[in-house]
Amino acid sequence: MIAESPCGHSKDATLMIKSIKPAPLPNPPPQAGEGTNDRCANLSFLLTDENATIALAQRIAARLKPGMVIYLRGDLGAGKTTLVRGMLNALGYGGRVKSPTYTLVEPYHAAGLDLRHFDLYRLRDEDEWEAAGFRDEFDGQNIFFIEWPENAQGLIPQADMEIAFEILEQGRNVEIHANTETGKQCLKQL
Numbered sequence: 001m002i003a004e005s006p007c008g009h010s011k012d013a014t015l016m017i018k019s020i021k022p023a024p025l026p027n028p029p030p031q032a033g034e035g036t037n038d039r040c041a042n043l044s045f046l047l048t049d050e051n052a053t054i055a056l057a058q059r060i061a062a063r064l065k066p067g068m069v070i071y072l073r074g075d076l077g078a079g080k081t082t083l084v085r086g087m088l089n090a091l092g093y094g095g096r097v098k099s100p101t102y103t104l105v106e107p108y109h110a111a112g113l114d115l116r117h118f119d120l121y122r123l124r125d126e127d128e129w130e131a132a133g134f135r136d137e138f139d140g141q142n143i144f145f146i147e148w149p150e151n152a153q154g155l156i157p158q159a160d161m162e163i164a165f166e167i168l169e170q171g172r173n174v175e176i177h178a179n180t181e182t183g184k185q186c187l188k189q190l
């Protein structure tokens, strides 16, 4: 048996998600004073197939807060857009969620939240960023999912959570890291 941290996850926990059914939350209610515990800053998931990615997306979607910034890292085809699509669908967005590969950003409104999905793979430079008016999007209310954040270093705010995908022979390994208190609160409830 693995010892659990106060936030309910074992240190460096790896959770296996195999089905689309939302898993029951494994953690006990938070206890006073545990909010800043750094042991709650990292979590990894083994996602055996696309349905597992969607199941993780549903769990994250239920814990999003206005103003959150989430970076999505990983190679092309790793599952970043699949996760965003899963989160938007979980929030009740019924339209098509297409990759903003050429538009760089797609806006959404769902569950009373304003969300922005960026894919910065094709962002050329700071001038393009400024000309597109992207700076104004970061108003503290919109929720951001940002693919290829490394292409806009210094232009986008710090991430509350970073989600990194690794392509495995079968499935994906996903590491989630929380940088801020908001991110840690979200992570420890997953």
Ligand SMILES: Nc1ncnc2c1ncn2[C@@H]1O[C@H](COP(=O)(O)OP(=O)(O)O)[C@@H](O)[C@H]1O
Residues within 6 Å of the ligand: 047, 048, 049, 050, 051, 052, 053, 074, 075, 076, 077, 078, 079, 080, 081, 082, 083, 099, 147, 170, 171, 172
């Ligand atoms: N856990 C998983 N295991 C295997 N395949 C997956 C998993 N999650 C998503 N996929 C598949 O991998 C591809 C990911 O594409 P996409 O989400 O567009 O990647 P990215 O946005 O990272 O470029 C899709 O074909 C999707 O069906």
Ligand SMILES: [Mg+2]
Residues within 6 Å of the ligand: 080, 081, 082, 099, 119, 147
């Ligand atoms: Mg993508």
